[in-house]
Amino acid sequence: xxxxxxxxxxxxxxxxxxxxxxxxxxxxxxxxxxxxxxxxxxxxxxxxxxxxxxxxxxxxxxxxxxxxxxxxxxxxxxxxxxxxxxxxxxxxxxxxxxxxxxxxxxxxxxxxxxxxxxxxxxxxxxxxxxxxxxxxxxxxxxxxxxxxxxxxxxxxxxxxxxxxxxxxxxxxxxxxxxxxxxxxxxxxxxxxxxxxxxxxxxxxxxxxxxxxxxxxxxxxxxxxxxxxxxxxxxxxxxxxxxxxxxxxxxxxxxxxxxxxxxxxxxxxxxxxxxxxxxxxxxxxxxxxxxxxxxxxxxxxxxxxxx
Amino acid sequence: xxxxxxxxxxxxxxxxxxxxxxxxxxxxxxxxxxxxxxxxxxxxxxxxxxxxxxxxxxxxxxxxxxxxxxxxxxxxxxxxxxxxxxxxxxxxxxxxxxxxxxxxxxxxxxxxxxxxxxxxxxxxxxxxxxxxxxxxxxxxxxxxxxxxxxxxxxxxxxxxxxxxxxxxxxxxxxxxxxxxxxxxxxxxxxxxxxxxxxxxxxxxxxxxxxxxxxxxxxxxxxxxxxxxxxxxxxxxxxxxxxxxxxxxxxxxxxxxxxxxxxxxxxxxxxxxxxxxxxxxxxxxxxxxxxxxxxxxxxxxxxxxxxxxxxxxxxxxxxxxxxxxxxxxxxxxxxxxxxxxxxxxxxxxxxxxxxxxxxxxxxxxxxxxxxxxxxxxxxxxxxxxxxxxxxxxxxxxxxxxxxxxxxxxxxxxxxxxxxxxxxxxxxxxxxxxxxxx
Ligand SMILES: [Zn+2]
Numbered sequence: 254x255x256x257x258x259x260x261x262x263x264x265x266x267x268x269x270x271x272x273x274x275x276x277x278x279x280x281x282x283x284x285x286x287x288x289x290x291x292x293x294x295x296x297x298x299x300x301x302x303x304x305x306x307x308x309x310x311x312x313x314x315x316x317x318x319x320x321x322x323x324x325x326x327x328x329x330x331x332x333x334x335x336x337x338x339x340x341x342x343x344x345x346x347x348x349x350x351x352x353x354x355x356x357x358x359x360x361x362x363x364x365x366x367x368x369x370x371x372x373x374x375x376x377x378x379x380x381x382x383x384x385x386x387x388x389x390x391x392x393x394x395x396x397x398x399x400x401x402x403x404x405x406x407x408x409x410x411x412x413x414x415x416x417x418x419x420x421x422x423x424x425x426x427x428x429x430x431x432x433x434x435x436x437x438x439x440x441x442x443x444x445x446x447x448x449x450x451x452x453x454x455x456x457x458x459x460x461x462x463x464x465x466x467x468x469x470x471x472x473x474x475x476x477x478x479x480x481x482x483x484x485x486x487x488x489x490x491x492x493x494x495x496x497x498x499x500x501x502x503x504x505x506x507x508x509x510x511x512x513x514x515x516x517x518x519x520x521x522x523x524x525x526x527x528x529x530x531x532x533x534x535x536x537x538x539x540x541x542x543x544x545x546x547x548x549x550x551x552x553x554x555x556x557x558x559x
Numbered sequence: 560x561x562x563x564x565x566x567x568x569x570x571x572x573x574x575x576x577x578x579x580x581x582x583x584x585x586x587x588x589x590x591x592x593x594x595x596x597x598x599x600x601x602x603x604x605x606x607x608x609x610x611x612x613x614x615x616x617x618x619x620x621x622x623x624x625x626x627x628x629x630x631x632x633x634x635x636x637x638x639x640x641x642x643x644x645x646x647x648x649x650x651x652x653x654x655x656x657x658x659x660x661x662x663x664x665x666x667x668x669x670x671x672x673x674x675x676x677x678x679x680x681x682x683x684x685x686x687x688x689x690x691x692x693x694x695x696x697x698x699x700x701x702x703x704x705x706x707x708x709x710x711x712x713x714x715x716x717x718x719x720x721x722x723x724x725x726x727x728x729x730x731x732x733x734x735x736x737x738x739x740x741x742x743x744x745x746x747x748x749x750x751x752x753x754x755x756x757x758x759x760x761x762x763x764x765x766x767x768x769x770x771x772x773x774x775x776x777x778x779x780x781x782x783x784x785x786x787x788x789x790x791x792x793x794x795x796x797x798x799x800x801x802x803x804x805x806x807x808x809x810x811x812x813x814x815x816x817x818x819x820x821x822x823x824x825x826x827x828x829x830x831x832x833x834x835x836x837x838x839x840x841x842x843x844x845x846x847x848x849x850x851x852x853x854x855x856x857x858x859x860x861x862x863x864x865x866x867x868x869x870x871x872x873x874x875x876x877x878x879x880x881x882x883x884x885x886x887x888x889x890x891x892x893x894x895x896x897x898x899x900x901x902x903x904x905x906x907x908x909x910x911x912x913x914x915x916x917x918x919x920x921x922x923x924x925x926x927x928x929x930x931x932x933x934x935x936x937x938x939x940x941x942x943x944x945x946x947x948x949x950x951x952x953x954x955x956x957x958x959x960x961x962x963x964x965x966x967x968x969x970x971x972x973x974x975x976x977x978x979x980x981x982x983x984x985x986x987x988x989x990x991x992x993x994x995x
Binding site: 312315324327344349352356481507 | 730794873
């Protein structure tokens with residue numbers, strides 16, 4: 254009998270999650286997007302066990318969370334999310350998980366939009382005529398490395414608050430990360446200096462932060478309003494607009510259908526360039542710095558017509 | 560006893576010293592950072608001034624050359640001046656400025672308008688006309704940090720207004736369990752437990768309509784459940800509840816006596832197969848009464864299987880099937896004239912299978928097959944069956960059109976019915992999809 258119990262316990266034991274440091278459980282972090290998850294991993298190192306909810310190859314606005322995602326949130330000590338109206342699915346996911354620590358304002362909640370200088374904050378009351386997303390300003394702020402710096406600091410601050418005994422470790426990793434990032438920021442600025450002032454067309458309005466960083470103009474989108482699919486009439490307007498101004502580049506992430514962009518590109522002689530909206534959306538965007546690097550290089554290469 | 564306290568105090572002292580030192584460093588770093596940020600802001604503003612000047616020059620040049628006959632584009636938005644940037648709002652709002660919306664509940668309205676042409680002789684549920692089948696008003700909000708209250712009211716152009724749901728959800732119970740109290744959709748299988756506007760088809764599957772009711776299965780009661788990690792990456796979601804007796808509109812599984820309660824239990828097993836596909840296997844048990852006597856003579860077992868795969872961000876497939884088998888211990892009738900006892904089917908069952916494929920960002924097609932054995936049926940043919948095919952067009956996230964053809968063979972009068980539905984589903988206000 255005793256032997257049976259011992260075997261049973263051993264079997265149950267193998268199900269228990271293995272923590273990196275014996276006896277010192279890691280902080281369990283659920284990040285809504287892979288870009289946030291990567292930053293948390295870079296700052297938290299071995300002290301954090303990070304899970305991602307939205308797969309990077311999907312549109313972050315419209316995810317259908319699964320029971321496994323509910324479990325990730327339920328078990329988490331910290332939820333790192335994009336705030337604003339980025340993740341329309343965040344509310345139902347939090348309700349399903351029922352982990353009060355992670356509710357807005359809870360001790361285990363980190364809203365990365367706080368402290369970000371937002372772009373495109375509406376100066377009038379919006380309605381569904383505007384497409385109903387981006388109500389508080391543009392929520393795709395992580396695409397600019399300048400905001401990466403702010404996000405990394407916020408993550409380090411939150412981890413130190415939850416786990417003060419390792420605050421020094423987080424501070425070191427943050428300093429490390431910022432040094433690397435600042436070096437790259439200088440490089441990217443240099444690289445993009447040749448394309449400043451040029452204009453591109455986008456699919457969804459998710460690039461203003463990156464465009465501001467590289468100094469490229471982006472004012473027209475295949476979506477007539479955020480979240481509203483392209484219409485033939487709007488494509489006609491864009492065709493004229495692009496020909497008029499000699500715009501030769503259309504940018505979009507992997508998760509929108511390429512057909513409309515390609516039709517427009519064919520009619521105007523432009524190129525469709527795939528940029529990553531999230532870390533790991535393409536193999537080249539393996540971490541946050543690689544992600545920005547990939548986007549800047551792709552954009553510059555296309556605009557220089559190489 | 561004294562020794563551990565000393566150790567504790569020492570440990571505390573150790574813990575407090577480094578953060579103080581760190582604080583001083585952080586402040587220096589902070590100042591340097593702010594300085595850097597200010598310099599950067601200044602640079603951005605200078606660039607902005609240059610850009611604007613260039614634009615003014617360009618406009619003046621155009622004015623001079625009389626370029627007014629060209630196509631006029633909407634005035635391009637100027638880049639946001641740095642001063643106009645706003646910090647992110649704290650917490651969540653609902654599109655209302657500041658905190659005005661903070662204390663208002665979330666309010667949404669879902670309109671379900673159906674145009675039907677049918678061979679069915681009954682003049683109900685909008686046959687051969689356009690019908691505002693259901694307009695659902697959904698209201699919900701957190702009550703306090705531990706609970707949330709949700710209610711929905713159904714209005715229609717042929718039925719009385721009904722209270723569909725009104726329940727409290729309580730979190731933070733032992734083992735992170737969640738309890739519901741009030742009127743809600745119990746977790747009975749898949750199709751019966753969701754709002755009709757979340758279905759893949761215009762109508763509920765036949766087995767749900769016949770056993771549970773035309774609009775699914777909402778009952779008053781209480782239940783408790785939770786989400787747990789099982790072995791081999793399975794997610795378990797067990798729940799149990801006690802409900803009032805009776806069924807939804809037209810449901811025949813239990814009787815109409817609402818004081819004879821129904822007990823239910825559901826065990827959901829879910830497993831990810833990849834980052835975009837998963838399989839779910841659920842078991843449901845129901846015990847209830849078909850009449851007012853103290854026996855619980857009806858026992859039902861349900862099994863549901865669902866496979867979901869989002870092949871690409873814009874194409875996905877859903878395969879779903881549910882089976883319900885009843886055990887009815889008192890399924891007989893005594894003929895008042897002859898005194899003979901007539902035994903009905905003691906194990907009626909019903910099932911459906913559904914396949915749906917979203918083949919383009921805005922389009923989905925699908926089909927459903929239905930078969931159900933009727934409860935206490937004296938007809939010579941005691942089953943209904945049917946097939947449906949449907950095409951869905953997603954106009955946007957909040958507006959959807961669906962065309963469905965349905966062929967049904969009914970035991971009642973041994974008639975066949977062919978019907979065509981055109982359904983429009985429109986959502987305004989807050990519209991949340993509960994996680995299924
Ligand atoms: Zn967006």
